[in-house]
């Protein structure tokens with residue numbers, strides 16, 4: 001089942017359960033949002049979402065999602081490279097890549113609290 005099919009199926013489940021489709025889009029994936037009977041607002045993909053008040057807030061939410069994704073990507077690349085280092089001889093190139101990914105990881109982790117702080121204002 002493709003990702004889109006999964007989203008469509010989730011949307012029809014939401015409608016069947018009495019949720020109402022809203023004239024608002026998820027700030028992360030742009031899918032339509034639904035209001036559950038409980039009043040909670042959910043995205044068919046991301047589940048409960050914080051409804052954004054304006055564009056700058058949407059940008060913050062999106063920035064955080066990008067940083068989360070980059071952090072996960074960097075972590076998985078670093079572990080892949082570490083794995084390769086343990087069995088390959090071409091260390092020079094691998095170490096260079098490792099260093100670059102570590103830089104990405106470090107920068108992402110430095111940026112994340114900055115964004116969180118901005119949100120609290």
Ligand SMILES: [Zn+2]
Pocket residue numbers: 026027028029030031043044045046047
């Ligand atoms: Zn979403």
